[in-house]
Structures are given as C-alpha cells and as structure tokens.
Amino acid sequence: MLKLDGVSKVYRVGAFGGRELKAVSDVSFEVGEGEVVSLIGESGSGKSTLGRMILRLASVSGGTITLDGRDITSIKDRKEYYRQVQGVFQDPFSCYNPVFRADRVFAMIKEQYFPRAGADEWRKRVEGALESVRLDPGNVLGKYPHQLSGGQLQRMLIARAVLLDIRLLVADEIISMLDASTRIDVLNLLADLRARGLGILFVTHDLSLGNYVSDRTVVLRHGKIVEMGRTDLVFGSPAHPYTRSLLASVPRLHAKWTDAEMTDAVEDVPCAYHEAPQESRTRPGLAEIDSDHYVACADKEKA
Amino acid sequence: MALNVTDLRVYYRTLRGEVKALDGVTFSVADGEIMGLAGESGSGKSTLAKSLIRLDGRMRHVGGTVELDGAAMPLSDDDAMDEFRFRKVSLIPQYSMSALNPTRKIGRMVGELLDSRGERPDRAELERRLELVGLSKDVLDRYPIELSGGMKQRVVMVVSTLLNPSLLIADEVTSALDVSSQKAVATTLLGFRDRGLVTSMMVVTHDISLVYQIADSIMVMYAGRLAEKAPADVLVTAPRHPYTQQLVSALPEVGVRYEDRRLAGIPGSPPSLLKPPGGCRFRDRCPLAFDQCAEQPPFAEVAPGHLVACWKAE
Numbered sequence: 215m216l217k218l219d220g221v222s223k224v225y226r227v228g229a230f231g232g233r234e235l236k237a238v239s240d241v242s243f244e245v246g247e248g249e250v251v252s253l254i255g256e257s258g259s260g261k262s263t264l265g266r267m268i269l270r271l272a273s274v275s276g277g278t279i280t281l282d283g284r285d286i287t288s289i290k291d292r293k294e295y296y297r298q299v300q301g302v303f304q305d306p307f308s309c310y311n312p313v314f315r316a317d318r319v320f321a322m323i324k325e326q327y328f329p330r331a332g333a334d335e336w337r338k339r340v341e342g343a344l345e346s347v348r349l350d351p352g353n354v355l356g357k358y359p360h361q362l363s364g365g366q367l368q369r370m371l372i373a374r375a376v377l378l379d380i381r382l383l384v385a386d387e388i389i390s391m392l393d394a395s396t397r398i399d400v401l402n403l404l405a406d407l408r409a410r411g412l413g414i415l416f417v418t419h420d421l422s423l424g425n426y427v428s429d430r431t432v433v434l435r436h437g438k439i440v441e442m443g444r445t446d447l448v449f450g451s452p453a454h455p456y457t458r459s460l461l462a463s464v465p466r467l468h469a470k471w472t473d474a475e476m477t478d479a480v481e482d483v484p485c486a487y488h489e490a491p492q493e494s495r496t497r498p499g500l501a502e503i504d505s506d507h508y509v510a511c512a513d514k515e516k517a
Numbered sequence: 518m519a520l521n522v523t524d525l526r527v528y529y530r531t532l533r534g535e536v537k538a539l540d541g542v543t544f545s546v547a548d549g550e551i552m553g554l555a556g557e558s559g560s561g562k563s564t565l566a567k568s569l570i571r572l573d574g575r576m577r578h579v580g581g582t583v584e585l586d587g588a589a590m591p592l593s594d595d596d597a598m599d600e601f602r603f604r605k606v607s608l609i610p611q612y613s614m615s616a617l618n619p620t621r622k623i624g625r626m627v628g629e630l631l632d633s634r635g636e637r638p639d640r641a642e643l644e645r646r647l648e649l650v651g652l653s654k655d656v657l658d659r660y661p662i663e664l665s666g667g668m669k670q671r672v673v674m675v676v677s678t679l680l681n682p683s684l685l686i687a688d689e690v691t692s693a694l695d696v697s698s699q700k701a702v703a704t705t706l707l708g709f710r711d712r713g714l715v716t717s718m719m720v721v722t723h724d725i726s727l728v729y730q731i732a733d734s735i736m737v738m739y740a741g742r743l744a745e746k747a748p749a750d751v752l753v754t755a756p757r758h759p760y761t762q763q764l765v766s767a768l769p770e771v772g773v774r775y776e777d778r779r780l781a782g783i784p785g786s787p788p789s790l791l792k793p794p795g796g797c798r799f800r801d802r803c804p805l806a807f808d809q810c811a812e813q814p815p816f817a818e819v820a821p822g823h824l825v826a827c828w829k830a831e
Binding site for chain 2: 256257363364365393394395396397398399401402405419421422423425426427446449450459460461463464465466467468469470471
C-alpha cells in the first residue's frame, strides 16, 4: 500500500543554510494493509522526519513515497490524501485548543470533509468512531480538554482519524506521554484497528512497545536502516550489533543489566551482511539473511 | 535510618480548594538504600520529592514530620531548609539541561555555588568527579551551550553530589533520554552510591523496569498515598497490592513473544484529589474490592521490608 523507495531528507542548517544535514538517507520499506510496522530509533535517527514526510508535513529531498503506486507529492488535492492518511502525535495535551471543547476536533472534520452530512447522521458517526476507540461518548463529548485524561484525549485524536475512513495511520510516539496503566489500552486499540485493515506506522523509541504491537520492525540509525524485517526475527535473533546493543540496554522486568553483560562481551561476531551470499543482497545496502529479515553492513560503520 | 518520613501531608492551594497531593505518607529509607519511587502522573511522587527540597508557593505543609539523619527538617521554613539543601539533601532535577546558568562557564558557576554555601572549591576533587561520569576537565572552561544534553545532565549530576549529601533525589532523570543514555545515567547513579558519594537515594520515575535495574527497594504511590513498598525483586515478581499487580502485568517487554496474547490495562482513572473519596483510593478500580475497603487500610508490614496498604494482602 505505502511504499518508500530510496527516500532521503536533507536539512539546511547553520547560518544562511550553509551546511547540509542528512537526516534520512536512502530508506526503503513498505507498509501493507492490516499491518503494523514500527519504526524504531534513538533521537536524531530520522524516524520522526520519515513520519512527517509521509504526512506531507516535510518535503522529500530524494526518492519517492507512493501510496497504491501514486507518488504522494503528485497528489495536488491534499484533502484527498488526508482522507486516506492521518497522523497522531506525541503530546495529546497540545493538540487541543484549551478554549474550546475537545469535541471541536470532530466538528472541524465535518466542516472540512463532510459539509453535507446531516446532524443526526454525523452524531451517529462520531459515536461510532468513539466506540471503536473504546470511549463512552457520554463521558467525553461536550468536555473541555482539561477535564479529560491524556489517554482519553489521545484516543479522541485516533477517533478523529478513524472518522475519515483512513487506510494508513502514522502514530508518532503516541504512547510516550501516557501512564503505564492506560498505555496498554491504546496499544491494544491499534491492534483492533489493524484487524479492520488499517495500516499503521508506529514510530517509537521504546523497543518494548514496538515488540508488543508490530508485525514488522525497521531499526534506524543516523537516518539509515540498520536492520528490518519480521518483528520476531529482529527482536529474537538480531543480526546487527547496533540492534543487539539497543536490546541489551532496554530495562527489563525480570532480567537485570548485569546478567546480560556476560553475553555482551562476545562482540567479535563477523558482519552478517558480508556473511550472507551475494545474491541475498536484494535491496541496496541490505542483505536478506532470513525470509523477511534484512541487515545492513556493520563493518562500514567501524571504518 | 537516613530518612524517616511520618504521616507527611502536603496540599496544593488552588482556586477550587486544596488538592491533597500527599495525604499521610509514612516510610523510611535506610543508609545506603536506593529506593525507587514509582507511580503514575498525579500520584504524588514528584510532590514528595519536591517537598523534601523546597515547597513552592502553592504547596503547603499541612502535617507530618521528616527526619534526616536524626535531625528534623523544617519543611515549611524556606530559610531554615537552606541548612539542609545541597549539603544534606540534594536534587537532580528532571530538566537538568536547563538547570545551568547560561551566562557562566561551568567552572565559575560551580565556584559561585560552593561559595554561596561557604565551601572552598576543591579543583582536584571536582576534576576527579567529572572523570567518574566520563567528562574531561575541559568542560569547566566551557559554557553550557557548548555541551550536549547528555553532558549537561552529567555536569548537573556531579554538581548535585559535590558535597556528599546524605540523600540524593533524582526526579525523572532518565525520562527524556534514549535507551543507551538511560542505562549510562542509571549506572552512574548506582556508582555514586557504591563509591559513597551519597548515602541514600530516592529515584523518582514512572518507569518501573528502569528503576528495577538499580534500586534496592521500590515504593509505589497511588493518588497521594503509598500503595506498596518492597525489595525490588519482590515488587516485580510477587507484588501484593492489586494496583501494583495490575501495573506490573501491564508492562510490555522485549524478549517476550506476544503473538495474539493481549496485556490488559487498568480500567478507570485515579480519583480527584480535590475531594478524595474515603477509604482505599484504588477501590473503584480494584477487582478485589469489598466492604472493608470503605475504611482506609493501614500501610502494614506483611513480610520483612514489604509493606502494603491493602486489606486483602494479609
């Protein structure tokens, strides 16, 4: 459905834009229907830039992003695009205007996209969307943002996206600001939406969330893909040393860091990319070491 | 005992009345203990941390006492508390990055800070401590703007512990960091205790799996009160309070295959602390609630070092 092909992004920084900063370079992956793909990386890895490019909030410097084969930058009518692709962001509190009731976000969708919908019909649609994100309409409609919790506000933003019959949701760190007890509800909600055929790009720095929710995982570092593929393979048998070190740093509940350090010491593993036969290098810079498990060269970074 | 807190109550003044953010909290932290303080937003964990350093204008010390190394801390007397701050009890704030004076070089800023406490700066000791956190002594001649966020964080960690405080409070210091820096910061904290630079530590966080890595004990707060305190291992493997049980089981982990298995959140939301309900405050969300829960359960010891506020935990 969504396909990124050799996408890169260059920012001009410094005085008068004299220097170039390559935030994303040559990234290719796909998001299919009914699939959750998580995009994992530390700060500065370019994960949010990718999300913003897919949402057309940032221009694409190189490569193409296509939706069903159509280049998204060639779609002149932005409304038509946003009917299919929507984003939800990290901070639900700053997405609402505190002066207005929170349900104004739904009214704005109606004005913009469904001006002819009748009031009754629209109310039914809103209630349906709220129920699909497991909110009780009576509890949230007519309330101001400060009267609702972060989890409720975040779910209303997802309901707002669902109202448009979207096909792809870009979820950029949508869990980070939520409390542990409500986090899991929002994650489970994403799984429900996936079951309805929605493609989801789940951008996060938290590996445990990505592991829980996604079908496929893309690990980014300095704007490049270091490893990607089926989540169980990337997390279960990570092939790139960077992925391994990330996984070793994640705090776990039943294993302490000190237990893991023993295995860390054995870091003299040959580069999986070079070990792989020539014909498995099907994508630029990546070798397919298992069915749907790609890894980049690790030696290049040492040099 | 390094820290003894007895029935501490701190309320916030608001236009709509008093918010009982900390409503009768009793616990102690032993010498050499690293205690993790976990809870969701609004549970009162940050209020507790702040109360031990400085009450801001909206906060009011309503009752209870705090003793540090046998001396009572005058929480509501801002000037008298100055005796304790930095020397006895010190804080690493949440946004360390913005805690440094941008118009001073680091070295001069540290000098002025020590001067204000009547202490002589010991350049050699300062350099040794910077080295401990992996910074070169060159940073003393730099302005904060010249340092990265992680470096500033480490500078603040060094400054906060310079006078070897009895109690160090780390308030959400790892929340804004990447996993690899999180690990570095957390192990540095552990190093401070192991080298005896600080006696005890309170690590405030919302991330139980992170604090589990370094803490000796973990205390969980809910709606302004204590829910459970136990040795770190016990708290994550065999929690007794239903809130802790649900909270711990709602955490996704790496290294676990989920397939179609779903974790469950905790339905409902915490009560308003403007007019909190009587009895156990978790009652409305608790699967085990029964009649007796209308009465506030005591924070009682069920096993050595394991305290729980729940009638069903006996």
